[in-house]
Each structure stands twice: as structure tokens, then as C-alpha cells.
Amino acid sequence: MIRSSSTSIKFCNTDKKNNLKLFLTEYKSVIKQFISILWNQQDVKPFIDTPTCHQINTWLSSRMIQCAGKQASAIVRGTRQKQKRRQYMIDKLTKEGKTKRAKELQKIYNQTITSIPDVNNISSELDSRFVKFDWNTNTSFNGWITLFGIGNKIKILIPIKKTKHFNKLNIKGTIKKGIRLSDKEITFMFDIPDVKSPGNKILGIDIGLKDAISCSNGQQIGEDKDGHTYQTICNKLARKKKGSKSFKKAVNHRTNFLHWCVNQIDWNGFSILQRENIKHLRKFKRSKRNIQSWNYAELFKILDGKACDAGVQIKKLSPVYTSQRCSKCGYTKKTNRKGKVFICGNCSNTMDADLNASLNLSLPLKEISFENRHKQSNKTGFFWNVCGQEPIVSDVK
Numbered sequence: 001m002i003r004s005s006s007t008s009i010k011f012c013n014t015d016k017k018n019n020l021k022l023f024l025t026e027y028k029s030v031i032k033q034f035i036s037i038l039w040n041q042q043d044v045k046p047f048i049d050t051p052t053c054h055q056i057n058t059w060l061s062s063r064m065i066q067c068a069g070k071q072a073s074a075i076v077r078g079t080r081q082k083q084k085r086r087q088y089m090i091d092k093l094t095k096e097g098k099t100k101r102a103k104e105l106q107k108i109y110n111q112t113i114t115s116i117p118d119v120n121n122i123s124s125e126l127d128s129r130f131v132k133f134d135w136n137t138n139t140s141f142n143g144w145i146t147l148f149g150i151g152n153k154i155k156i157l158i159p160i161k162k163t164k165h166f167n168k169l170n171i172k173g174t175i176k177k178g179i180r181l182s183d184k185e186i187t188f189m190f191d192i193p194d195v196k197s198p199g200n201k202i203l204g205i206d207i208g209l210k211d212a213i214s215c216s217n218g219q220q221i222g223e224d225k226d227g228h229t230y231q232t233i234c235n236k237l238a239r240k241k242k243g244s245k246s247f248k249k250a251v252n253h254r255t256n257f258l259h260w261c262v263n264q265i266d267w268n269g270f271s272i273l274q275r276e277n278i279k280h281l282r283k284f285k286r287s288k289r290n291i292q293s294w295n296y297a298e299l300f301k302i303l304d305g306k307a308c309d310a311g312v313q314i315k316k317l318s319p320v321y322t323s324q325r326c327s328k329c330g331y332t333k334k335t336n337r338k339g340k341v342f343i344c345g346n347c348s349n350t351m352d353a354d355l356n357a358s359l360n361l362s363l364p365l366k367e368i369s370f371e372n373r374h375k376q377s378n379k380t381g382f383f384w385n386v387c388g389q390e391p392i393v394s395d396v397k
Contacts, residue, residue, distance in 0.1 A: 001191075001192045001193070001194055001308060002176075002189055002190070002191060002192070003169050003173070003189070003190050003192050003305070003308075004180075004187050004188065004189050004190070005163065005165045005166040005169050005187070005188050005190065006163075006185045006186065006187045006188075007160055007161065007162065007163055007166060007185060007186055007188070008161070008184065008185050009158055009183075009184065009185060009186055010184075011141065011159045011160075011161060012158055012159065016156055016157070016158065019154055019156050020156060020158075020181075020183065021183060022154075023124075023147075023150055023154065023156070024124060024181070024182070024183055026058060026059065026060055027060070027064070027068055027124045028119055028120065028122060028124075029058065030056055030058050030060060030064075030065060030068040030069075030072075031068050031071060031072045031075070031119050031122065032119060033055075033056050033057070033058075034048065034052075034056065034068060034069050034072035034073070035072050035075065035076060035116060035117065035119065036116070037052060037055060038052075038072060038073060038076045039076060039116055044073055044076050044077050044080075045073065046070065046073055046074070046077075047066075047069075047070060047073070048066060048069030048070065048072075048073060052069065053065050053066060053069060056069075058151075059151050059152050060150065060151040061149055061150060061151040063129055063130070063149055064130065064149065064150055064151055067125070067126065067127065067129070067130070068124075071122075071124070071125050075117050075119065075122075076117070079117050083109065086105060086108065086109045087109065089105055090102050090105050090106050090109065093105065101370055101371075123180045123181055123182040123187070124180070124181045124182075125178065125179075125180050125181075126147070126178060126179055126180075126181060127177065127178040128177035128178060129149060130147060130148060130149045130150065131145065131146070131147060131177065131178065131179050132145070132146040132148065133145060133175075133177075134146065139159075141159040141160060141161055142160055142161050142162040143159075143160045143162070144157055144158065144159055144160065145157075145158040145160055145179070145186060146158075147181075158186065160186070166188065169190040169192065170190065172190070172192050172193075173190045173191050173192035173193060174190065174191050175188055175189070175190055175191075176188070176189040176190065176191055194311070195309070195310070195311035196271075196311045197267065197270060197271045197310055197311035197312050198271075199267075199268065199269035199270045199271045200269075200271050201269050201270050201271065201272075202216075202270065202271075202272045202273075202274055202362045203215060203216055203217065203267075203270040203272065203273050203274070203312070203362060204216035204274050204275070204358045204359060204360065204361030204362030204363070205265075205273060205274070205275045205276075205303070205358055205361065206275075206276065206322070206323070206354045206355075206357040206358040206361060207275075207276065207278075207296060207299055207300075208230075208354045209230055209231045209234065209291075209294055210222060210229065210230070210231050210340060210354075211229075211230075211352075211354050212229070212230040212257075212258070212261045212299070213261050213262070213264075213265065213299075213303075214352070214354035214355045214357070214358045215265065215266075215358055216355075216358045216359045216361065216362035217266065218355070219264075219265065219266060220352070220354070220355060221261045221264045221265070224257065224260055228253075228257060230254075230257065230258075230261075230294070233250070233253055233254050233257055233293075234254070234291075234293035234294055235293075236250050236253075237250040237251065237254060237293040238288070238289035238292070238293050254293070254295065254298075255298065258295075258298060258299050258302050259302055261299075262299075262302045262303050262306045263306070265306070267306075267307070267310040267312060270310075270312055271311075271312060271313060272312065272313045272314075272315060273303075273307045273312045273313065273314050273315065274315045274317055274361050274362055275300070275303065275314070275315075275316060275317070275361065276316070276317065276318075276319040276322070276361065277316035277317060277318060277319065278296055278300075278319060281296065317361055317367070318367050318368070319357075320367075320368050320373060321368055321378055321384065322357045322360045322361055323337050323342075323353055323354075323356070323357040323360075324336050324337055324378055325356075325360050325365075325384050326342075326344035326346065326347060326349050326356070327349075327351075327356050327359035327360050327363070328344065328347055328349045329344060329346050329347040329349065329383075330383045330384050330385050330386070331344055331345060331346035331347065331381060331382075331383055331384075332377075332378055332381065332382055332383070332384045333345050333378060333379075333380075333381035333382075334378045334379055337353050338353075339353070340352065340353055340354070341353060342356040345381065346381075363386050364386055365384060365386060366384075368384075
């Protein structure tokens with residue numbers, strides 16, 4: 001398992017910062033040149049050949065040009081990969097006779113314009129050919145990072161101060177020789193040995209705005225000791241002007257709050273985490289600014305990292321109908337959920353809606369197919385039973 005930790009480069013003096021800026025600007029320029037060449041090629045290889053490298057106009061060394069070319073190749077291949085997966089699914093669905101779903105996916109494929117990727121905010125990925133670590137120092141710094149082999153006889157010595165997160169990962173695993181460098185920070189990679197949890201239970205987790213995390217073991221995490229909730233922080237963030245100092249401060253507050261929420265989870269006895277697989281929730285939709293500040297992707301990233309540290313396996317499930325299903329009798333209907341309250345129309349089970357959803361996520365439920373979702377059976381109501389009991393049937397009384 002590979003984990004990363006970032007440290008600031010703010011301790012560099014003016015000359016070092018200028019050299020870093022000069023190198024990073026030139027490195028991005030080289031990547032842009034490579035991308036403009038590779039973008040017109042059908043089959044892009046992971047490694048760049050010598051004739052292609054000779055087309056690049058730069059003062060960087062030959063090794064550094066090869067390093068930038070390898071990174072540019074990965075960017076181009078990654079950008080095209082999503083469209084390739086779509087085309088694969090279209091062909092597969094067509095062979096299986098699912099023409100309706102194939103046509104819908106084909107429409108998305110045709111509407112998607114794969115444009116040249118923007119690399120203005122990219123970080124340079126440097127391996128051991130350009131980086132040397134020195135952790136034995138008698139200064140106020142914890143170590144020094146030497147960058148060499150850049151070109152133009154430039155050699156940069158960067159002072160480093162370790163963070164708590166860096167020290168924590170350094171104890172658990174071994175640091176890798178390469179780094180990721182930007183104009184503000186250096187990111188180190190650590191090889192952490194895999195850990196297996198001794199437990200055997202499944203933990204279902206549902207996320208929300210009022211209660212950030214709801215667990216199937218009955219644990220709900222929503223308000224910290226200062227009275228802040230995820231919703232109040234998002235409301236505060238919505239009032240700030242983007243790019244301002246107060247906005248950045250509110251973003252940091254949100255990140256710290258999410259870390260606090262995840263740290264409250266009790267992992268004892270659990271070996272599997274089953275959570276929602278939410279993607280593109282607000283895509284092509286208009287929403288309030290406080291809802292836009294609800295960063296579920298950041299929460300999932302922190303949650304998955306903590307689960308890996310605890311040796312808990314992660315399973316991502318479809319969130320379809322999990323908040324509308326009764327965790328006791330399995331009756332699923334749209335009107336079961338009324339805001340934050342869940343009231344079953346079959347057995348009158350009443351409980352917190354997010355807690356009910358987390359209990360459903362912890363169960364081995366058969367996933368609702370795309371065709372069944374289009375039938376909108378949740379409007380009339382049906383029984384969604386656990387795998388191994390009975391198949392999904394209509395509600396007949």
C-alpha cells in the first residue's frame with residue numbers, strides 16, 4: 001500500500017525559490033510540448049523514443065526530458081482511457097442485446113469532447129536519478145533534499161521540516177526514493193505493509209450534511225465540541241468569496257472537521273467497510289452554494305485512508321434506494337423517507353433516515369439493475385430482500 005505525505009518548501013530562501021520556479025516553469029513547458037506531439041498519435045507508448053525527445057526545445061538535461069516525456073505519456077493515456085472504457089461497455093451491451101442502455105451510453109460518448117489536458121497546475125514527478133535525501137543534520141531543519149541532474153548546472157538544496165503525518169507514515173513503512181514537486185510543497189511516498197483487521201463484521205457508513213457520518217453500529221458523528229456541524233461549516237463557506245483569505249480559512253476548517261469526524265469511528269471488530277459509491281452528484285445540476293460546499297469526495301478520501309490504516313477492506317456500493325428501504329422488513333418506497341426521518345409504510349419502523357441507510361449498506365443486498373430503476377418500482381413500493389432469501393418482487397398484498 002502506497003501512502004503520501006506533503007511538506008512545505010516555505011523555508012527556502014529567495015534564490016532557491018527562484019531556481020525552483022525556473023525549473024518548474026521549464027518542466028511544464030516540456031510536458032506541454034510532449035503532449036502536443038503525442039496527442040495526434042493513435043498508440044502512445046509509456047516510454048518516449050529518442051527521435052521524439054530530440055523534437056523538444058529546452059535547456060533541461062536529457063534525463064530530465066525523458067522523465068517529463070514519461071509523465072506526459074501517462075497524462076495522455078489516462079485522458080483517453082475513460083472513452084476507451086465507454087466504448088468497451090457499448091460493444092459489450094450491444095452483444096448482450098441491451099440496446100437501450102448501449103444507445104444512451106453511445107450518446108454520452110458522442111457528446112464527450114476529449115480535449116488536450118491542462119497541465120498548468122501539474123506537479124513534477126522526479127525519481128532517484130534527480131533526488132537525494134539527507135536526514136542527518138545538526139540544523140533546525142529535519143533534513144535536506146538535493147535536486148540535481150536538472151540542466152544548466154543547476155543544483156537546488158531544499159530544507160525540510162517533517163510533519164506529524166510524515167513521522168507517522170515513516171514509522172509504519174519505508175520512504176520511497178522519488179518525490180512529487182510543486183511550487184508550494186514536496187510530496188513523499190511511503191510503502192506501507194498491508195494490515196488485516198482481526199474482526200469479521202461489516203460496517204455500513206452513510207454520509208450526509210446534517211450528520212456527516214452515520215454508522216450501522218449506531219454511531220452518528222455530526223457535532224464537534226465547539227458546536228460545529230458539517231452543515232454550519234458549509235453555510236459559512238458559502239458566504240465567503242472564493243479566493244479570499246477567509247475562504248481558504250473556511251476550507252481548512254472543513255478539512256479539519258472531516259478528519260475529526262473520521263477519527264471518531266470505532267473500527268474494532270470490523271473487517272469490511274461498505275459505503276456509497278457517489279460520483280458526479282452535482283453534474284449538470286443547479287444547487288445552492290452550501291450544497292456545493294459539501295465535499296463528499298474529500299470525506300471519502302479521508303475515510304478510505306483511515307480504513308486502510310485499520311486493515312479494513314473497502315467495498316463501494318450503489319446508493320440507489322438505500323435511503324428508501326426499511327432496514328427491518330425490506331419494504332422500499334419513495335415516501336418512506338421524509339427528510340431526516342424514516343417511517344416505513346409497511347411495518348411502521350421509525351428511525352433516523354441516515355442511520356437506516358447505513359444499516360442497509362451493511363447488508364448483502366442484491367444491486368438494483370439499470371432496467372429495474374427505469375421501471376420506478378420505488379413509487380409503488382416493493383420488497384428488497386437480502387441475498388439468499390427471496391428475489392426482488394413487487395409488493396402484493
